[in-house]
Amino acid sequence: MKYQENLPLGIVLERRRVEHPWKDFDWRPVTVIPGAAALDPEGAWRVLAEGEDWIQYHSGTLTLELFRRETEGYKFNLTHEPPRLFVVLRGGEDAEGDHDVVPFLVTACPYEAQDYLDSGEELVEPVIMPPGVAAFVQAYIDRHHVDEPFLKRKRKRHDPEESGFSRPAPVDRRRNGHG
Numbered sequence: 001m002k003y004q005e006n007l008p009l010g011i012v013l014e015r016r017r018v019e020h021p022w023k024d025f026d027w028r029p030v031t032v033i034p035g036a037a038a039l040d041p042e043g044a045w046r047v048l049a050e051g052e053d054w055i056q057y058h059s060g061t062l063t064l065e066l067f068r069r070e071t072e073g074y075k076f077n078l079t080h081e082p083p084r085l086f087v088v089l090r091g092g093e094d095a096e097g098d099h100d101v102v103p104f105l106v107t108a109c110p111y112e113a114q115d116y117l118d119s120g121e122e123l124v125e126p127v128i129m130p131p132g133v134a135a136f137v138q139a140y141i142d143r144h145h146v147d148e149p150f151l152k153r154k155r156k157r158h159d160p161e162e163s164g165f166s167r168p169a170p171v172d173r174r175r176n177g178h179g
Helices: 068-078 109-120 131-144
Strands: 006-017 025-034 045-052 052-067 084-091 101-107 124-126
Touching: 006 084, 006 101, 006 131, 025 052, 025 084, 025 101, 025 124, 025 131, 052 068, 052 101, 052 131, 068 101, 068 109, 068 131, 084 109, 101 109
Parallel strands: none
Antiparallel strands: 006 025, 006 052, 045 052, 084 101, 084 124
């Protein structure tokens, strides 16, 4: 049985002009293209649409990887209306050429996305999960998810003799001038 499933997703990033003292443009993912082919070997972004103050690029094709150990997160995600994919963007030295950011990862697990968000190094943005991708994720959950019952941990009684807290403190009060 195959425990990992993959689906290529084209990442569509939008660059929009903003009125801001420290930056001219804002970058954010706006959608994904299920089954998109990889970009040419040089990795040149393809313009998909543009307007007066914005431009959308097919900025790369990433693989959505589903893992059996993350089915709880996928299941939780699909309960939301609409479910989301999370695109992780990296900037700075990872960004190439004319672009301030590059797509690094796409995930359907909100818990994995939160881990990247907590690092503070990456930008994590949600996009609406297309219905075909939601069906792909649901089929994976149906095949691999196993509900794990919550088992409350039984506490052991505290024995002060065992922990060493029943003994007097090893402080010689007379030597310290307190006695």
